[in-house]
Amino acid sequence: MPNFLRKHWYDYPILLVFSVAVLMNISLSLFHWQLAVFSFAVLLGSTYLAYHIHKRMESDVKKYISRLSHRVNRAGEEAITNFPVGILLYDQNETIQWANPYLLSYLPKEYIGKPISVLSGDLPEIIRNKETEHRLQLNEREHYVYERAEERLLYFFDMTETVETRHLYNDEQPVIAHILLDNYDDVTQGLEDQVTSRLRGGVLSQINQWANDYSIFLRSVADDRFIALLNYKTLQEIENNRFQIINDIREVTMKEKVALTLSIGIGSGEKTPRELGALAQSSLDLALGRGGDQVVIKERNGQVRFYGGKTNAVEKRTRVRARVISHALRDFVLESDQVIVMGHKTPDMDAIGAGIGVLKVAEVNEKDAYVVVDPSDVSPDVHKLMNEVEQHEYLWSRFLTPSESLEQLTRQTLLVIVDTHKPSLVIEPKLLERVHRVVVLDHHRRGEEFIDDPALVYMEPYASSASELVTELLEYQPNRVSMDALEATAMLAGMMVDTKNFSIRTGSRTFDAASFLKANGADTTAVQLLLKEDLDQYVQRSQLIQKAYIYKAGMAIARSEEDESFHQVLIAQAADTLLTMNGVKGAFVVSKLKDGRISISARSLGDVNVQVIMEQLGGGGHLTNAAMQLEDVSLHEAESRLKRAINDYLEGGNAG
Numbered sequence: 001m002p003n004f005l006r007k008h009w010y011d012y013p014i015l016l017v018f019s020v021a022v023l024m025n026i027s028l029s030l031f032h033w034q035l036a037v038f039s040f041a042v043l044l045g046s047t048y049l050a051y052h053i054h055k056r057m058e059s060d061v062k063k064y065i066s067r068l069s070h071r072v073n074r075a076g077e078e079a080i081t082n083f084p085v086g087i088l089l090y091d092q093n094e095t096i097q098w099a100n101p102y103l104l105s106y107l108p109k110e111y112i113g114k115p116i117s118v119l120s121g122d123l124p125e126i127i128r129n130k131e132t133e134h135r136l137q138l139n140e141r142e143h144y145v146y147e148r149a150e151e152r153l154l155y156f157f158d159m160t161e162t163v164e165t166r167h168l169y170n171d172e173q174p175v176i177a178h179i180l181l182d183n184y185d186d187v188t189q190g191l192e193d194q195v196t197s198r199l200r201g202g203v204l205s206q207i208n209q210w211a212n213d214y215s216i217f218l219r220s221v222a223d224d225r226f227i228a229l230l231n232y233k234t235l236q237e238i239e240n241n242r243f244q245i246i247n248d249i250r251e252v253t254m255k256e257k258v259a260l261t262l263s264i265g266i267g268s269g270e271k272t273p274r275e276l277g278a279l280a281q282s283s284l285d286l287a288l289g290r291g292g293d294q295v296v297i298k299e300r301n302g303q304v305r306f307y308g309g310k311t312n313a314v315e316k317r318t319r320v321r322a323r324v325i326s327h328a329l330r331d332f333v334l335e336s337d338q339v340i341v342m343g344h345k346t347p348d349m350d351a352i353g354a355g356i357g358v359l360k361v362a363e364v365n366e367k368d369a370y371v372v373v374d375p376s377d378v379s380p381d382v383h384k385l386m387n388e389v390e391q392h393e394y395l396w397s398r399f400l401t402p403s404e405s406l407e408q409l410t411r412q413t414l415l416v417i418v419d420t421h422k423p424s425l426v427i428e429p430k431l432l433e434r435v436h437r438v439v440v441l442d443h444h445r446r447g448e449e450f451i452d453d454p455a456l457v458y459m460e461p462y463a464s465s466a467s468e469l470v471t472e473l474l475e476y477q478p479n480r481v482s483m484d485a486l487e488a489t490a491m492l493a494g495m496m497v498d499t500k501n502f503s504i505r506t507g508s509r510t511f512d513a514a515s516f517l518k519a520n521g522a523d524t525t526a527v528q529l530l531l532k533e534d535l536d537q538y539v540q541r542s543q544l545i546q547k548a549y550i551y552k553a554g555m556a557i558a559r560s561e562e563d564e565s566f567h568q569v570l571i572a573q574a575a576d577t578l579l580t581m582n583g584v585k586g587a588f589v590v591s592k593l594k595d596g597r598i599s600i601s602a603r604s605l606g607d608v609n610v611q612v613i614m615e616q617l618g619g620g621g622h623l624t625n626a627a628m629q630l631e632d633v634s635l636h637e638a639e640s641r642l643k644r645a646i647n648d649y650l651e652g653g654n655a656g
Contacts, residue, residue, distance in 0.1 A: 086143070086156030090116050094124060103156060123154075171233035176276040178265045178284040179207070182292035184224035187260045195256060202252045203260070210245045214238060232268060235297075239307070243295045246308040250293070261293035269300035289446030291461035291623070304448045306612065319472065319509070325458045326476035332439060332456060333362055336414035339369035340405055340435075342427050343466075344420035346568060348379045349530070350465045352386075353494025354418040354441065356487050357470030359398055364479040370398050372405045372427050379569045380537070381497070384530050385490055392486055402428035409434055416441065419466040421459065422449045422620075441469055443498075445611060447620040461622070464510045467494035471513040481520065488522035493530050500576065504605070504624060537570060544574040544589060554585030555608070555646050559639050565592040568599055572627065575601040586610055586646075590639050598630040598638040609649070616645040 086103035090096055094116050116123040119138070126134045126145055134145045138156065142163040146155040181203065188196045200223070207226065211218040214237060217229040230238075246262055253260035265284025267276040283296040286304070290296075294308030333339055339362040343351030355371040362369030378386060390396050400408060405428060415435040421442045423432055432438065432451065439456040443463040463469050471491060474481050495514060499506045502514075518524070544566065548558035556578050560566065571591045578587035586608035589601045600617065602610035604624045611626045619628020630638050 084158065086154075086158075088116075088119075088154040088156070090127075090152050090154070092152070094127060127154075171231060173232040173269070174273070174276060175230050175232055175235050175266060175268045176273065176280045177228040177230065177267075178280045179226040179228060180263045180265075180284060180288070180292075181224040182261045182263050182288070184260065187258050191258070199253065199256045199258065199260065202256075203249060206245065206248050206252055207262075210248070235266065235268060239297075239305075243307045246293065246295065263287040263292045264295040266295065266297040268297060275300075286446055286448075289459050289461070291445050306615065319476075321458075321460075322469075322472040323476045325456070326473040327478075328456055329361060329439060329458075329473060330365055330477060332414055332437065333365045333367050335412075336367065336437070337410055337412040338362075338408070339367055339414045339416060340372060340400075340408065340431065341369060341416045341418060342372040342405070342431060343418050344422075344425040345374075345427055346377050346379055347373060347382065347419075347427070348494075348569070349382055349385065349490075349497040350467050350494035351419040352382055353491040354466035354470045356395070356490050357467060357474055358416050358418060358441070359395075360474055360481060360483060360487060361470070361477060364474075364477050364481055370400045370405065370408065372402055372431070373399050374402055374427055377427075380567055381531065381533070381569055384532075385493065388486060388530075389490075392484070395484070395486065402431075406430060406434070411436070413437075414439065417451060417454075418442070418470065420444065421451055421457075422447060423451050424449060441466060441473075443469055445620070445622060447615070462507065464505045464507070465495045465498035467491045467498075468510055468513045471495075471516055472509070475513075475516055483517075483520040485521035485523055485526075488517045488520045489526045489530075492517045492522040492524070493527045496527055497531065505622070533573075537573075540566060541570055541574045541577060544571070544591065545578055548578055548581075548587075550583065551643060552646060553650055554583055556581065556584045556587050557639065557642065558587075558589045559635055560591035562592070562635055565594050565596075568593060568601075568627075571599050572601045572603075575603040579603045579605065586613075588642055588646075590635060590642060592635060593629070596631075598633055598635060600628050600630070600638065600642060602626045613642075613645045613649050616648060617641055 084102055085100075087100040088096060088103055089098040096112055096114055096116055096119070099112065111118055116127070120136055122134075122136055123145075126136065127147065127149070134147070136143045136145045136156075141158055141160040144157045144159050146157070147153070148155075188199070191199070204220075208218065210216070211228065214230065214234050216234065218226055219228075220226050243264070246264075249260070249262040263284060265280050265282070265287050267279025267281075267283060270276045270279055279298050279300070283298045283304075286298075287294050287296040290306075294306060297305040297307075339358065341355040341358045343355055347355075352371070352373070355373075359369045359371060373386075375386070389399065409431070413435055414437050415431055416439045417426060418441050420426060421440050421444065423429060426432065437455040438451060438453075440451055440454045440459065442459050443461060443466050444459075445461045446459055458469060458473075460469060492514060495510065495517075496502065499510065502510065514522075544558050544560055547560065548556050551557050558574060558578060571589050571593075574591075575587045575589045578584060578589065585604060587603045588610075591599055593599050600614070600619070602614050602621070602625075604610045606624055609623050611621050611623050614620055614626035614628045617628050617630070619626060621627055630641070633641075
């Protein structure tokens with residue numbers, strides 16, 4: 001209760017008596033006039049007394065309100081002058097009119113009357129921005145700035161400690177890394193014990209020195225595997241160095257004339273060690289799927305970063321994995337009632353050849369199989385092969401259109417994806433949604449996008465082509481394989497196209513697979529006939545190459561005109577041809593496709609990792625062979641983006 005009310009507590013009974021007197025006077029006037037007169041006198045006295053009580057209470061209320069207003073005003077003045085929040089008033093010309101003492105401690109008094117830009121060049125933009133909250137660095141301290149546009153008022157809240165605490169929290173976030181020596185068992189299998197010991201000692205010395213330099217907790221869990229614990233700040237420092245340890249290990253092993261490289265999978269951003277470990281293992285799997293010799297960093301928000309990948313995947317000397325995958329594929333085929341094979345959109349010779357190979361795997365296991373092909377969307381170099389297939393009654397009956405394949409589906413259908421692993425690139429995405437079991441057979445380096453929950457994955461970036469992979473799987477089928485000449489020729493053509501007639505990405509196993517196909521009826525002369533090109537196509541390719549120029553460090557770029565459009569295959573062929581020129585280390589051809597999209601084909605001989613460059617633009621592929629497509633951009637903008645990606649690659653020291 002306010003003091004003035006407690007002070008006049010005795011006035012309330014008097015008011016009550018006054019009220020009772022009024023009622024009594026009214027009642028007695030009806031029965032006894034003498035008592036009514038006496039009562040009236042009492043009433044007059046009570047009225048006088050009540051009036052004075054009211055005046056006294058009114059005076060005390062005014063005094064109470066006056067004292068309260070004074071205290072509130074003093075509190076407001078105290079808050080404005082001494083509260084640790086900056087307050088600034090400016091006029092319609094964005095000139096500083098007034099600042100409270102707290103803010104004046106940051107800026108000289110002569111700033112009053114000056115434009116607000118003298119305080120910070122960002123303030124004018126903050127005022128014009130419709131948002132009410134902004135961040136601003138003032139006097140080397142972080143502030144949140146709140147604007148009240150109607151009053152032309154700015155509040156400055158010093159959040160330096162909060163920001164520093166947040167940074168400290170982020171810097172101390174735990175990170176787990178799985179480290180693997182690629183192909184350690186294969187590389188050391190034929191080496192003498194002394195060489196193996198010296199090689200391992202040199203590698204361990206480099207890795208331990210790297211861990212000591214960055215205060216990383218490192219433990220060996222196997223001869224070729226390590227686990228590392230670090231924090232996010234250390235990870236950023238290592239990223240700034242672009243994981244030089246990858247190059248250091250490569251240099252150490254090259255002295256021993258062995259192809260031993262390092263792959264690292266890193267998990268970051270998760271809250272529990274279990275989740276971090278799973279993320280790190282997933283990153284390592286992705287690094288190995290891309291050929292090894294690189295670092296993959298995955299964060300909880302889905303962001304993936306790549307470093308390294310400068311070398312081609314090393315061909316495995318043993319075929320144990322091929323035999324195991326072949327038997328596993330046979331088991332899946334036997335458990336299914338039919339097999340449907342699907343490659344990527346606009347299938348090339350390799351996708352068709354690999355599809356025919358999977359048909360043979362199903363055939364030797366006495367299961368029906370079909371290849372999905374859209375006749376209206378095939379590469380020009382595939383038309384001749386498809387014409388030959390149409391003349392082959394049995395083989396043509398095994399080809400389905402996308403709509404026919406959807407009608408053919410059953411609950412026990414096995415779907416085999418060849419020559420791609422990206423859901424966005426398959427011919428008919430609805431097949432992926434409706435089929436319960438999917439097998440992926442691909443020779444490309446694994447990208448961030450991948451088919452969900454496949455039953456079996458066989459990805460070997462060392463392989464020249466998908467046709468080579470499928471040929472090896474055919475060799476290890478328990479039942480004897482009997483191939484038609486056209487079937488073997490189609491698979492051999494796929495290998496020859498992807499290796500440019502066995503000139504690039506060709507290992508001993510590539511020739512072994514080609515030998516197997518030759519022994520089963522493949523006709524090399526027929527392959528050359530299938531790969532012949534038209535004169536018009538040759539002239540168009542020459543027109544593209546004519547526009548080429550050297551951009552930087554042996555990077556050649558050719559760009560078509562805005563009113564020109566070419567097929568994807570022709571663009572790729574132009575990049576291949578451009579690579580044969582003297583002084584060209586990387587070839588890039590930018591052109592518009594028939595559907596209006598912009599295509600970029602990239603090629604190299606291994607000195608330049610064109611896959612990393614294309615991945616910056618949203619594409620992918622191999623170290624020496626990559627591509628991507630852009631939508632809703634002009635050729636000039638596509639060329640500018642390509643140049644920025646090349647600049648980033650070159651500035652990164654070719655580390656990817």
